[in-house]
Amino acid sequence: MTSPALTPSIAVPKWAFAVALVALIVAWVVLQENGVALGAAAENVHEFFHDGRHALGVPCH
Amino acid sequence: MAPTTYTGLLTRGLAAGGIAGLAAGLVSLFVVEVPIRAALAVEEARAAAEHAEGGEHEHAELFSRGTQVVGGVLAAVVLGLAVGALFATVFAYTRRWFVDKQPFFRSAALGLSAFGVAALLPAIKYPANPPAVGDPTTVNFRTGLYLGLILAGIVVAYGASYLASRLGHLAAPVRVTAVLLATVVAVTVLLLVFPPPPDAIPADMPSGVLWDFRLASLAETATLWIGLGVVFGLLIDPAVRKSEAKAAVAA
Numbered sequence: 001m002t003s004p005a006l007t008p009s010i011a012v013p014k015w016a017f018a019v020a021l022v023a024l025i026v027a028w029v030v031l032q033e034n035g036v037a038l039g040a041a042a043e044n045v046h047e048f049f050h051d052g053r054h055a056l057g058v059p060c061h
Numbered sequence: 062m063a064p065t066t067y068t069g070l071l072t073r074g075l076a077a078g079g080i081a082g083l084a085a086g087l088v089s090l091f092v093v094e095v096p097i098r099a100a101l102a103v104e105e106a107r108a109a110a111e112h113a114e115g116g117e118h119e120h121a122e123l124f125s126r127g128t129q130v131v132g133g134v135l136a137a138v139v140l141g142l143a144v145g146a147l148f149a150t151v152f153a154y155t156r157r158w159f160v161d162k163q164p165f166f167r168s169a170a171l172g173l174s175a176f177g178v179a180a181l182l183p184a185i186k187y188p189a190n191p192p193a194v195g196d197p198t199t200v201n202f203r204t205g206l207y208l209g210l211i212l213a214g215i216v217v218a219y220g221a222s223y224l225a226s227r228l229g230h231l232a233a234p235v236r237v238t239a240v241l242l243a244t245v246v247a248v249t250v251l252l253l254v255f256p257p258p259p260d261a262i263p264a265d266m267p268s269g270v271l272w273d274f275r276l277a278s279l280a281e282t283a284t285l286w287i288g289l290g291v292v293f294g295l296l297i298d299p300a301v302r303k304s305e306a307k308a309a310v311a312a
Binding site: 009010011012013016019020022023024026027030031032043044047048049050051052053054055056057058059060061 | 065066067070071089093094097122123124128129130132133134135136137139140142143144146147150153154156180183184187188189190191192195196197200203204206207274277278279281282285
């Protein structure tokens, strides 16, 4: 069961950083957006996902 | 695309994240919404009392309750897709994470650890609060504490896997004990060092509603993170496909 072949080394392309960044931004917009990035539209995003923010345990007003 | 390439892992991460997010969304719909409704009743009673005292505090809601409930489910699905992509990327990068174990075990363990770091740890120090709890003036401070604790938890998780890899010369039971002990000490220090939550719980919020909400919130985050680890593990482990092929032959 200790065969090293179980975890083949996976070549991670450079654009994986872009994927991670996009994922973090999406998570930020859903959970945190308080007007830093989206300005006036933020209030709509905030209120639409309001139940989700509370339910997922994120600090909210 | 095979689960041995990054693209193959990424598509499976998105699929697993979507499925786990939808499951978490259903927990939100059927479990978390119950104490949320109770908390909103408290908020409405408060507004009605203020109104009776002549206070001008009428504000129109941007979205109806029904829309916000849908938004709650969608938040879990969208977050599931995002953390699914992150999960696949972290999984592809990991070089020390239970290297001698089957892919399903590695994935499930990563999902369980992610739940511990991203949900359980902040839930212990800064438990989730329903609507009608929380001072708007402290929201940035509270967000900073919450994200800071998660970041510190990621450092502890990374440190634990690093320590385990450095203690490879020890017998497995001794190594596991040492890593567990170090993790418990580090988490205890974190919980003691981080300042307490700044907001008081309003007196009109029943403790039963608060408790129900916090448990329900944990159920949702557990569904999201542990579900992600398990579904991703099922999707990438070649052993699953082999047993499916065997079952197909047998049928």
